[in-house]
Amino acid sequence: MKERYYRFSTYFKNKGFKSRVHKVTVDAGFSCPNRDGKVSKDGCIYCNNQGFSQNARLASKLSVEGQIKKGIDALRRRVKAQKFIVYFQAYTNTYAQPEELKKIYDTAGKFKDVIGISIATRPDCIDAEIIDLIGSYTKDYEVWIEYGLQSIHKKTLEFINRGHLYEDFLKAVDLTRKKKDIKICGHVIIGLPFEDEAMMLETAKEMGRLKLDAIKIHPLHIVKDTELGKMHAKGLFKALEFDEYINLTVKFLEHLWPETVIQRMTADCPKDLLVAPFWIQDKSRLLRAIESKLAKENTFQARLYTV
Numbered sequence: 229m230k231e232r233y234y235r236f237s238t239y240f241k242n243k244g245f246k247s248r249v250h251k252v253t254v255d256a257g258f259s260c261p262n263r264d265g266k267v268s269k270d271g272c273i274y275c276n277n278q279g280f281s282q283n284a285r286l287a288s289k290l291s292v293e294g295q296i297k298k299g300i301d302a303l304r305r306r307v308k309a310q311k312f313i314v315y316f317q318a319y320t321n322t323y324a325q326p327e328e329l330k331k332i333y334d335t336a337g338k339f340k341d342v343i344g345i346s347i348a349t350r351p352d353c354i355d356a357e358i359i360d361l362i363g364s365y366t367k368d369y370e371v372w373i374e375y376g377l378q379s380i381h382k383k384t385l386e387f388i389n390r391g392h393l394y395e396d397f398l399k400a401v402d403l404t405r406k407k408k409d410i411k412i413c414g415h416v417i418i419g420l421p422f423e424d425e426a427m428m429l430e431t432a433k434e435m436g437r438l439k440l441d442a443i444k445i446h447p448l449h450i451v452k453d454t455e456l457g458k459m460h461a462k463g464l465f466k467a468l469e470f471d472e473y474i475n476l477t478v479k480f481l482e483h484l485w486p487e488t489v490i491q492r493m494t495a496d497c498p499k500d501l502l503v504a505p506f507w508i509q510d511k512s513r514l515l516r517a518i519e520s521k522l523a524k525e526n527t528f529q530a531r532l533y534t535v
């Protein structure tokens with residue numbers, strides 16, 4: 229049966245890869261303009277980067293090359309992986325001068341089984357020169373750039389202190405599309421404070437309209453030592469229940485473009501930093517529940533896509 233959403237593994241199969249391609253997550257030691265004072269000093273209200281990047285704690289100990297090697301070795305051992313994408317994940321991975329970025333991205337080229345790079349950044353942290361640099365890797369690699377958007381709504385973006393607006397995301401997408409081989413992934417969060425279903429689905433419809441190459445849908449989770457954590461402790465904000473997230477994610481999928489790859493719908497957070505919701509820890513259960521809801525309702529990605 230045709231799958232009900234477009235999986236990343238299917239995307240690689242369609243591209244002719246015989247074995248599964250795995251991401252190797254790297255913390256290249258970047259900062260973020262929303263934390264170092266350039267945009268703001270406070271960061272997004274949910275941000276404790278250690279809670280989002282499993283490698284953040286390793287960064288001070290290992291070089292980028294060391295992290296890639298360690299990641300590849302572990303994936304080869306654990307799941308017999310053969311091909312890899314180096315994923316520059318932590319903080320803002322375009323936040324440096326182009327020469328410095330080049331040195332960092334070039335490290336991926338030292339590993340023969342690396343077939344791609346994926347660069348996570350903020351949409352206000354990109355310019356033509358950096359896009360040219362990233363575009364230069366498309367000759368030899370599968371190249372992805374992941375823009376953190378979270379929501380299209382100004383009210384929400386201001387509340388969570390993102391430090392950019394939806395317009396910045398639109399500009400970044402336009403600029404990136406000038407290099408047609410760079411693939412664009414949008415990152416959104418479901419369950420942001422004071423967003424109702426209608427608002428979340430407006431974000432979904434916009435992501436559909438833009439025909440992004442991929443999307444990551446992330447359940448909002450509360451991490452220790454964050455502003456959101458303080459709000460939660462005072463009872464000012466409640467995380468979504470498991471079933472609420474499943475329902476919203478299924479509805480979100482229905483509005484996306486059929487060719488948008490769903491890169492993820494789960495979240496990672498070290499146990500000792502997670503405040504709520506604890507159901508994010510069982511990722512297989514979460515994915516099974518989404519699949520079973522899609523099947524039960526006989527629905528699928530793009531069922532309501534209208535553009």
Ligand code: SF4
Pocket residue numbers: 260261262263270271272275276277318319320350376390
């Ligand atoms: S943009 Fe990312 S790294 Fe920067 S403050 Fe927000 S969540 Fe943290």
